[in-house]
Amino acid sequence: MTWSRLLRDPLGFLWAALSTRGVRLLIYAFIVAFLFPSSRYLLIVAIILTLGVMWYKDYRKTGSRKIIFLICAILLIKIGYFISYFDVRNVDEARIAKRPWGAGISQVKDGKYTGEGEGYRGPIKVEIEVRNHRIISIRTLEYSDLISVLDNQVSAFKRDILTKGMLERPNQPEMFRGATETLTGYVNAIESALTKGIADFPEYSLFSKAYLNIFIGQAPDRVTLNSLAILFATFMVFEYALQSMLVPGTGRSINCYNCASCVGVCPLKEVEGVQMPMGLVLLTRLGEYDRVMELSKYCVGCGRCACKCPIGNSGPLIISAAFQAARQKKLQKSADTGKETA
Numbered sequence: 001m002t003w004s005r006l007l008r009d010p011l012g013f014l015w016a017a018l019s020t021r022g023v024r025l026l027i028y029a030f031i032v033a034f035l036f037p038s039s040r041y042l043l044i045v046a047i048i049l050t051l052g053v054m055w056y057k058d059y060r061k062t063g064s065r066k067i068i069f070l071i072c073a074i075l076l077i078k079i080g081y082f083i084s085y086f087d088v089r090n091v092d093e094a095r096i097a098k099r100p101w102g103a104g105i106s107q108v109k110d111g112k113y114t115g116e117g118e119g120y121r122g123p124i125k126v127e128i129e130v131r132n133h134r135i136i137s138i139r140t141l142e143y144s145d146l147i148s149v150l151d152n153q154v155s156a157f158k159r160d161i162l163t164k165g166m167l168e169r170p171n172q173p174e175m176f177r178g179a180t181e182t183l184t185g186y187v188n189a190i191e192s193a194l195t196k197g198i199a200d201f202p203e204y205s206l207f208s209k210a211y212l213n214i215f216i217g218q219a220p221d222r223v224t225l226n227s228l229a230i231l232f233a234t235f236m237v238f239e240y241a242l243q244s245m246l247v248p249g250t251g252r253s254i255n256c257y258n259c260a261s262c263v264g265v266c267p268l269k270e271v272e273g274v275q276m277p278m279g280l281v282l283l284t285r286l287g288e289y290d291r292v293m294e295l296s297k298y299c300v301g302c303g304r305c306a307c308k309c310p311i312g313n314s315g316p317l318i319i320s321a322a323f324q325a326a327r328q329k330k331l332q333k334s335a336d337t338g339k340e341t342a
């Protein structure tokens with residue numbers, strides 16, 4: 001699969017890309033990163049580790065230099081991290097003098113402002129109205145923590161703010177699950193709303209905002225981690241079947257029951273830790289065609305497995321499918337290279 005093919009034959013390029021497990025994994029990672037911003041950091045670490053292992057193996061085997069691109073990308077990410085780190089630190093220091101806490105409310109202009117904080121179970125959004133440098137109303141627009149937090153704690157805190165007309169530290173919440181996170185999220189939402197009414201409130205640079213948004217997002221919460229685990233399991237199950245469906249000739253491997261009847265009659269039974277020929281079927285399903293070709297030398301072609309398999313699979317059949325798939329890939333690659341050099 002080469003980039004020049006994208007211009008010549010976009011559909012063929014797309015199909016070849018989708019037939020590659022790494023590309024599918026990347027598409028999956030992008031979708032998850034889009035749906036769960038707080039998973040971005042974990043996904044980037046996972047992608048870097050996966051590519052690092054794959055490309056290092058390629059480098060050892062074929063001398064491929066792809067690993068250098070990865071090292072450059074890691075360096076650029078690191079440089080971006082330092083730029084953002086110093087920017088965020090300087091802005092945070094500058095913000096201390098401008099915070100709207102307590103008497104700092106005198107800096108906030110009259111008006112209605114919305115703000116957002118992260119609670120125990122998700123975002124908390126509020127709308128604050130300020131008049132004559134006093135907070136006169138707090139409206140909750142989004143609040144997902146209702147089931148984990150006693151609502152009267154938040155209500156008491158809200159009454160307290162409205163009585164004093166300013167934002168002050170809440171009392172230590174009762175010790176129940178998620179209370180601290182909820183109150184912190186609520187306070188952060190109010191604070192972020194009030195800062196919008198302060199003239200010249202220091203802001204992070206566009207670069208830092210983009211960097212934090214793309215590479216870090218927020219710290220992964222429990223919901224994100226659970227969702228990632230479910231999505232990953234779904235992906236693996238789906239992926240297990242997809243590889244065979246997308247590669248012509250290997251589709252039969254997805255029907256294998258793993259009954260091992262073929263292993264029972266095969267004179268080889270097991271070679272290099274792989275049960276024959278059931279292991280070949282499973283390897284084909286995973287797209288490990290090179291490994292199937294390596295192991296094919298042991299098969300004597302006696303055909304006993306074909307007589308036993310309830311779905312008509314056999315060692316020779318699956319070996320020839322793997323050879324076909326690998327050959328197809330090779331032909332495509334040399335066609336692409338030929339057209340590129342022509």
Ligand code: SF4
Pocket residue numbers: 265266267268276277298299300301302303304305306314315316
């Ligand atoms: S054809 Fe190959 S895989 Fe099948 S039983 Fe004979 S030796 Fe085993």
Ligand code: SF4
Pocket residue numbers: 255256257258259260261262263277278281308309310311312313314
């Ligand atoms: S006999 Fe057929 S279905 Fe059973 S494990 Fe072997 S290949 Fe799979």
